[in-house]
Amino acid sequence: MARIHNFNPGPAALPLPVLERAAREMIEHAGSGMSIMEHSHRGKVYEAVHNEAIALTKELLGVGNDYDVLFLQGGASLQFAMVPMSFIPDGGSADYILTGGWSEKAHKEAQRVGRGKARVAASTGKDGVYTRIPKQSELNLDPGAAYVHITSNNTLFGTQWHSFPDTGGVPLVADMSSDFMWRPFDVSRFGQIYAGAQKNIGPSGLAVVLVRKTLVEKARADVPNILSYKIHAKENSLYNTPNTFGIYMARNVLAYTKELGGLAEIERRNRAKAGALYAAIDADPDFFRAPVEKESRSTMNVVFRLPSEELEKKFLADATARGLVGLKGHRSTGGIRVSLYNAVTLESTQAVIAFMHEFRTQA
């Protein structure tokens, strides 16, 4: 079987050893006579996996018991609705900082939910295009806001918050879908973090949510049970049947992450990958052009353009023929996007750099 170099923006590459483990355990999980998918979510075998996924999340991030770790369905998109439904009081408001297409979506959903107001506290967009993260001085924050919402990494545009905004006493809420667990960071800066699993920690159909317990306590009670953080926290994410296979896969990815040396080692690898790729781009500014402000560059999604759209088209076709896939930029930005999530190896990154050199020489 041939594995190719996969730079998909999400769902994205998974570590090969994790897939091999899933294949090995598919028919019979841990001597139990059945697949993990066939286990009751209320049985001991599954519960051990479930609780290990939660424990590993806390351990890798150094999170204590002041946060609940939830594994929910509906991805980040359901969080776009659950956050404002739970936390904006009637007549109150929340602040949204817009840095890309996904923060726009989160903001629009907060407006639709019909609880108070969803204010734009800052936006770096021009005609729907975003090339940077705002500075602290650009934020027009409301000290009375229920929370401040950011998107920590912008998959479409290739920008990333490298230091998080100071929100005073207002809880900071972050959609970390595309850069969760890429490095160690101080969770205590956040009231809530949520992330679709399908970039760095597992398959799609799963969202991990970290939420400060004191915030959960203040959540509105007038929401459907299935959308209640309080209920999901109280029931340890077993209020309804969770995505058991997705959580099993996340457990395996997290266990593998720990085995590799934890988040400090993951950060070292990610910086090596992104550093090498940006260096290749910067070394040849007449041919490769990074549209994003240098200080805002993402370590997860490296976006660049070639001198013409024709060349970009040829680049993508030639890359695919060479077994380098998932490099097409988002339709809103065009160009090339190389997603370097945790499971993308340095070898794959070097393969794309070698191809860039070769393509440049021939062009």
Next chain:
Amino acid sequence: MARIHNFNPGPAALPLPVLERAAREMIEHAGSGMSIMEHSHRGKVYEAVHNEAIALTKELLGVGNDYDVLFLQGGASLQFAMVPMSFIPDGGSADYILTGGWSEKAHKEAQRVGRGKARVAASTGKDGVYTRIPKQSELNLDPGAAYVHITSNNTLFGTQWHSFPDTGGVPLVADMSSDFMWRPFDVSRFGQIYAGAQKNIGPSGLAVVLVRKTLVEKARADVPNILSYKIHAKENSLYNTPNTFGIYMARNVLAYTKELGGLAEIERRNRAKAGALYAAIDADPDFFRAPVEKESRSTMNVVFRLPSEELEKKFLADATARGLVGLKGHRSTGGIRVSLYNAVTLESTQAVIAFMHEFRTQA
């Protein structure tokens, strides 16, 4: 590797050939150089799987283009909220027929959602215990209701609707989580059907929804985008990243179902399994007691009691030691429950019957 007899109530047994296929394709899906989990949900490889899952659902059930088939996250529990949020008008109401714990949950969530009223049109419960399906004459239906909601099979109590209620012109909505696809049936009787996948068609973390297009058109617009049937239908269940692996597994189960001969053959097998088990119970009424009214008996979940709780405890322990697992009744009913979903074989059913005879002889 040893596979055991799995009678779990859900997540439940999956067909062995389907698990074998998943193991085989885990590292590389269909010559694409990556797992199905690593494919973009907007790429051709995944989209073929997605659309085949939808087409197979329609084909197996004989459904035409007047219904949308959606694959959503959040299981049946999210449908408990989405149905009333979408369809009960301000000041209007919907009718709920209560036949077990899950229909109670659906009804309570409809009340919490805060759109109009959720009326109880019938209930066969006494002190939270349900032993039968109501007759048509017992239904106190409101001709002005937005819809009538039923739970077609009651996993906890082992009862099942064998013929569906006549609701006049009012759309019938059914939670079919635990008996979807167990036999052919006339979908055109229903405005909407929804089912968590984890009993008959796949792993947990996935719900299949069939909804009449004319009903979708009438859905309320004032819901969050992520809870909008209109948006999910328009986007072919790709508005947000779906549970791609779950849908892949459902596709495989549905393809296998077709290979076996479709739903007529599945019904024949299910009737043979349930028939044999109920016959074993009825043959020995002094020892085995089915608490459920005969005409309401479920073909999916066969519930019975032994003469004492001590014997039930011993029965369950001895069964587990013999590789017969998942037989414990729900905590609200006690006793024994044998779930005979589609993937449970006649051989497994015969194994449990043989064990019952043996246990009876020794007791």
